[in-house]
Amino acid sequence: MFKAVGVICILAGCVGYGANRVERERSRIAHLKELLSIVRRIQDEISYGKHTLPEICMILAECSKMPYRTAFRQICEQAGRGDGISVARIWAEQIGQCQREAPLSQEEKKILQDLPQDLGMQEEKLQAKSVGRCEELLARNCRKAEEAYENKAKMIFSVSVLTGVFLTILLL
Secondary structure, three states, rough: OOHHHHHHHHHHHHHHHHHHHHHHHHHHHHHHHHHHHHHHHHHHHOOOOOHHHHHHHHHHHOOOOOOOHHHHHHHHHHHHHOOOOOOOHHHHHHHHHOOOOOOOOOHHHHHHHHHHHOOOOOOOOHHHHHHHHHHHHHHHHHHHHHHHHHHHHHHHHHHHHHHHHHHHHHHH
């Protein structure tokens, strides 16, 4: 009786761990899509709306998903205080805190964190071009992650089940 319960617990734990890893990959894709929509919105606001970075942050605070909505709201509040800290520095700190727990690679996190440094140019066409490069990089990473997701999910689930079976056999 106790062995059967132990076997079920081991298998359930391994399958649960596998499901958690698959969910983490799905969450990574969702974060990449949200980053892509944020970068596209920034590019549109620069090109068509002729908005400055603080104005863009106010717009993004209203239309972005969590946790980015909170980060952009914090950027607006801190930039409005006039402490003498640059918007780019506030941006990097807030976005860095926001993405701390995100299942993104360091390279993917740096794309949005470093974006205001690319917007320091006076000409809007150069700014839009710089944002366009970020958009292309994010789109490529998102596309690769989506293409690999199906196979990766199957592999992770299979390995977790096989690990559970192996542990069960080992412990019996």
